[in-house]
Amino acid sequence: MIPEGKIGPRSVVIMAVLAISPNVFYASSIAADYGLNAAWMVILAAGLLALIASYIPKKLMDRFPQQTITEVGYQVLGKYLGFAAGLMIFNFFLMDSSLSLRLTADRVLTAYMPNTPVPVMMLALLVVGIGGAYLGLEAIARAVVIAHWLLLVTVFVPIVLTVNFWEPDNLAPWLGAGLPAIGIGGLSMIGLFADIFLIAVIYPSISKSQGGNIWVSSVFWGMLLLVITTLGVQLVFPTPVLSETLFPLTQVSRLVYMGRFLQRIDAFIAFFWIGMYAFRFSLVFLLALNTLTQLLRLPYYRPFMFSLGAVVFALGLIPRDIMEATYIVTGIFWRTSWAIVFGLPGIMLLVSLFRKGVKAG
């Protein structure tokens, strides 16, 4: 285990929700592709599936409370398979960091600063990520606890301020594409909640004396955030328009118009949203560093900061354009990340239960 300060369960839940929260900017648009008018139900289905599936990593980590998921992999699967499992986990966070870096840069530039080059924005974000990683998990957790209200409230501000544009009729027909499509959409979007996997990486650093199910709480609050924002966006945009919009919530913020005196507040809100992106990137970058260090069984992650930062930056430049980057996240990452977040712990749990000689931690 890498030496870190202890953080409370509340901080962990807040970190997980904040890691999930940037999905609010485009999840509704993708969900509308699956569920049409019932896009919010697709998100709800994905959340409920994630709630059920979160029992698997919870059960596994509860058996090994003093170890991280990578260390559990070594113990349960052995040297070689454990390494392979650790490599997959590291790869998960590496991809998460790179895609997060690229998509964040692309989103900010598309909506607010169209003339700024993508690498410049990525580099600025990377500096924050490296800074956050240098300060460590406890510093990120405390900063997140302080800032989370402000960051999350700004997600709801444009939805509330566009109340004059709400049209509840947009939600009808209520079942949209139908129950089977909602179910398929839910399965395909379960990756929205993949970031709860961070709990398994920092598990030994969590103070468990205060009780509560951090897995369920993280998914529940993340789901609530996504369902409410999707409903809010759907009240403003009918399905065909929602489907074609790249960043529905950003468009909602640009729509705020409450007379001559309250309009054009999107630039103010964007300031906080960029902060939210920055927090998320700092966190996933730190997790990538952590899992790499755990994989190589090294005591410190800081020597890797700049080299891994360069790798994350380079990988982030691979997608040809914003469409390809978005597709990789929504079409591949969201659809397949369940295998790492729930599948891999499931295998480890089964092996730990049935393989002789594996002792619970």
Next chain:
Amino acid sequence: MKIVKYKVLVILMVLFSLLPLGCWDYQEIDETAFVLVLGLDKGKENKLTVTAQIAVPRNLGGSALSGMGGAGGQTETTEVVSVEAPTFSAALNMMNAFVNRRISLKHVKSVVFSEELAREGTLTYLAVIGRFPEFRRSVFIAVARGISARELLESNKPVFESNPAKYVELATLAARFTAFSPLQPQFHYFYNAAHSQGADPVGILVATKRQTPQGEGPPLQGTWRSEGDYYSGELPRTGGNTPELIGAALFKGDILVGEINGDEMTGLMILRNTFEQAFVSTPDPLEPELMTAVNVHMYTAPTIKIDVSEPIPKIYIKVMLEGDVLGIQSHSNFEDPRFRYLLENALAQRIKLDIIKLLQKTQDLGVDSAWLGKKAKKHFLTTKQWEDYHWKEVFPQAPIEVEVIVNLRRFGLMRESAPHPQ
């Protein structure tokens, strides 16, 4: 030490948010030409004529400082430029050949189409608003009636405002108390309705004042003509701003197919539940050659029941309004409950007639401007079931029953009308 750590992180986050803003995307205000209103016409020398009414900030500021200021002052607050171009965005480029400041669309308030262009379809050009970050979906969509968009913009010199952007907003928001023009004319509603299976868009109908002088138009037929029985460009008037807004443009999808007058617009606003209040005149039920005037406002949202159990839907609409009496020329005692119902019924009949005329017109044109389809789709469980009903095909054949109830609540500062002195 720990506290210092997370404070450093917070500061770093804040700095990150601020720093990149200044390098590449800076735009000096005094190097930018802010377009306030855009006009689109069919071109003669190229595909499209794009006209832009651009703010002259120095004069705008000067006018504001001198109180009312405005176009009545010595300096122009806007400059109208026009160019013929193959596309909308090409026109912006071409404008910068003779406008030294960089053209910016960040403050565009309204896009005006000529009738000719609107009849060919608007989304060809409006699609850019949904995509181009400089535009906002709160831009108003209007159609110039009987005049080109370029001519309209050239004549747009507000008398009461120095700031044309404020003029556009106030002129549009007047619908809140006149109910003569759409109160939801934004691109957002237009685009959404154009893409909807259960709605069609409506735009502002704008024209310049008529050429015929006041008093020399067609003579009055009968004893009166309703205040809303006019289209833009027809009001018998003198003075005021050159453009006038009364009525609305009806679209089928994104194509202009017809127009409605101010009275029908009031009916449309009532059905869409955007009606707030309006002065409505009606003949006195006891002395029909004299008039009464009532300030009408909504009591509740209209009840719209749609029976979709048959292939052809049946529609029932119930509208409940309240009124405050403004004037009774005959001095009839409508404050007395024994006579009040007469005036209430007369008002209800008048408004019902406006609504029926509107619905008849929309059904004849095959457009659902009242967005009744949005109510109908609630009766379907899935999108496929709703699409299979083919609302836009069956709506024109639907029998519609309308019931209007008006309750007079206030009678101004008088308790009862004294008999006329003669």
